[in-house]
Amino acid sequence: MCNSSTQQTRFTSQQYISFMFEFLTQPWPWYVAGPVIGLTVPLLLIMGGKSFGISENLRHVCASCNVGNVSFFNYDWKKNGAWNLTFLLGVIVGGLLGGVLFANPEPIQLAESTVNDLRELGITDFSGFVPAEIFSWEVLGTGTGFVILVIGGFLVGFGARYAGGCTSGHAISGLSDLQLASLIAVIGFFIGGLLMTHFIYPLIL
Amino acid sequence: MISAKDFLKYLTAGTLFGFVLMKSEVVSWFRIQEMFRFDAFHMYGIIGVAILVGLISIQLIKRFNIKDMGGNDITINPKDSSQVTRYIVGGTMFGLGWALLGACPGPMFALLGSGITIIIVPILAALAGTYTYGALREKLPH
Numbered sequence: 001m002c003n004s005s006t007q008q009t010r011f012t013s014q015q016y017i018s019f020m021f022e023f024l025t026q027p028w029p030w031y032v033a034g035p036v037i038g039l040t041v042p043l044l045l046i047m048g049g050k051s052f053g054i055s056e057n058l059r060h061v062c063a064s065c066n067v068g069n070v071s072f073f074n075y076d077w078k079k080n081g082a083w084n085l086t087f088l089l090g091v092i093v094g095g096l097l098g099g100v101l102f103a104n105p106e107p108i109q110l111a112e113s114t115v116n117d118l119r120e121l122g123i124t125d126f127s128g129f130v131p132a133e134i135f136s137w138e139v140l141g142t143g144t145g146f147v148i149l150v151i152g153g154f155l156v157g158f159g160a161r162y163a164g165g166c167t168s169g170h171a172i173s174g175l176s177d178l179q180l181a182s183l184i185a186v187i188g189f190f191i192g193g194l195l196m197t198h199f200i201y202p203l204i205l
Numbered sequence: 206m207i208s209a210k211d212f213l214k215y216l217t218a219g220t221l222f223g224f225v226l227m228k229s230e231v232v233s234w235f236r237i238q239e240m241f242r243f244d245a246f247h248m249y250g251i252i253g254v255a256i257l258v259g260l261i262s263i264q265l266i267k268r269f270n271i272k273d274m275g276g277n278d279i280t281i282n283p284k285d286s287s288q289v290t291r292y293i294v295g296g297t298m299f300g301l302g303w304a305l306l307g308a309c310p311g312p313m314f315a316l317l318g319s320g321i322t323i324i325i326v327p328i329l330a331a332l333a334g335t336y337t338y339g340a341l342r343e344k345l346p347h
Binding site: 024026027028029030031032033034035036037038039040041042043044045046047048049050051054055057058059061062068070072073078082083084086087088089090091092093094095096097098099100102103104108110111113114117118126129130131134135136137140147148149150151152153154155156157158159160161162163164165166167168170171172173174175176177178179180181182184185186187188189190191192193194195196197198200201204 | 234247262300
């Protein structure tokens, strides 16, 4: 009896690898993902006194090819932005690892009310991270695709810089540091998000 | 430009961040739709716990005067809260885009890594948006 239980708990390296693979392909619940995202803030501060913020990279890219010699982009982007652009490269690698190598084969477990709502708006594909009805090269030529992909992207870039940060810079970094400015910006994020989701999106889709 | 050691450090940190964005499904257009409909706790749990963990960490760094790996003092530049217009107007524009596209800047790049090539279009559009802001900056209320 005692013997058999020891045998059951002893893993071979192959079993260990398959267990790890299984673990890494699972979606992570909020109470696992939240702390990891939050730890990015002290991690970057301790690595080199860096403040976490992704959208700043968009500015660095503009600064690297400052076509019209705009003063906002006249700064030493290599000195200020090299670490952040490296971090961004890592985000792409992380996307490859999490979305391809350790991809979860199951569809995302969404709230039933959201699924019903989106079905009414004409979304039928719930298999991946994004709906094929919107995120495909074929849709780009349609009015709906153009508005979502091009106008959506433009607003994200313009708004993030106007507000001085995005979800990482204001909602995570700024609120962690109890910055009033970030609280105002995050309230703005939700005003815009709620207006879009409840009033404008039904007109687009 | 950047030392090999720094490159590896920040690449690893970014990879971890990108990986958790995928595993937590924060990158999902569907999850953003769900969040703005208040249909699930998932996104609020992630953002809430992330802020709490960040807040405790920053307090510990300040309290114990923790230095960075280069031995320098850690200082966080405060954001100027007197510029209310830019935070409300800019923030609302960002929110409109976030809900419309269903992705913010971090997830856009994680999705690119996961092979959703069409996301290049919103990334280029976001660069155009950033550039336009830079060009119009003097004329905008802040």
